Amino acid sequence: MKGILLGAAIGYVxxxxxxxxxxxxxxxxxxxxxxxxAVQGAAGIVRAKVSETTGLGRHQPHANGHRRDPVIPRAN
Incomplete structure (x- = not known):
């Protein structure tokens, strides 16, 4: 995230x-x-690998088109 903001700031300046x-x-x-x-192909491969590694993108949206927030267990 810091890299994106830094890049945006440099680009703006x-x-x-x-x-x-x-x-x-x-x-x-x-x-x-x-x-x-070639860039599009590489980006698709990277997206697939990230999704595979992190599990992001596997959840199907609900009927209203929104994903459910994950349930985070309480620390006792």
Whole structure:
């Protein structure tokens, strides 16, 4: 989480200093990279491995579309 915030802060500062045109250029380059099939494939593999390792993503949503909060046992 800290890495995401740090990256966002750095991107904001660089974008503000370089101006709107440079910011738009950086965003286009990022989107081009993120939409590349090889990157999409790698992201899918990583998502699958994380889901497999952590168990996240295995729960089916309920009828209302929301997942139930996990029950955390009380410490005695």
């Amino acid at each position: 660089l974008g503000a200093r370089a101006g709107r045109q440079r910011y738009d250029q950086i965003v286009r380059a990022y989107r081009t990279l993120a939409d590349h099939p």
